[in-house]
Amino acid sequence: MGKTFIRKKSGYEITLMAEWLGNDLLLNLYGGDTPHIGTVTTFSNDDTQTRRFPSHDGRFHKDDVLASLLLKAIQSKIPGNCVITAGVHVDHISQDQIAASFSMTEELAEELVLWIEEHRLAKKPQYN
Structure with a gap:
């Protein structure tokens, strides 16, 4: 069972796709x-781990900042x-667009x- 959520601000949109796989x-x-x-964040039993992937210019993606906002709420x-x-x-992202990414993620x-x-x-799973 899944659901897609979309928010649009400052000239771009962010999509969140959610899917239950069991619990x-x-x-x-x-x-x-x-x-x-850009990043993968995992959460299990109060343990959070993040992996940042390299971007095209050798720096590492920072999308885990948004993932952390999302995880904190849920x-x-x-x-x-x-x-x-x-x-x-977002190409040539502005400060306003950066701020919008935080508010869109919170929404x-x-x-x-x-x-x-x-x-x-x-x-719950059944075991023999």
Whole structure:
């Protein structure tokens, strides 16, 4: 069961795709002129880890900043594990557009919390 959320501000949009895999949550946060997978953030039992991938110019992507905002809002709602891929790139990004990425992510997180609360999976795996 999945859901897609979209926010648009400052001339670009960010999309959040959420998918339940059992009691685990897979999130894909992307947008701008060149969506990509810049970082992967994992969360399990209060342990958070992040992997930043190199960008085209050798620096590392910083999309985990947005993933961290998202995770902070939802981590108490997640019954299992969570993986967040994040990649937002806006060509020649302005300070206003950077600020918009934070507010869009926070708004997407609010929507996601409501969706999680309404669509929480209750089935637990059965073992022999």
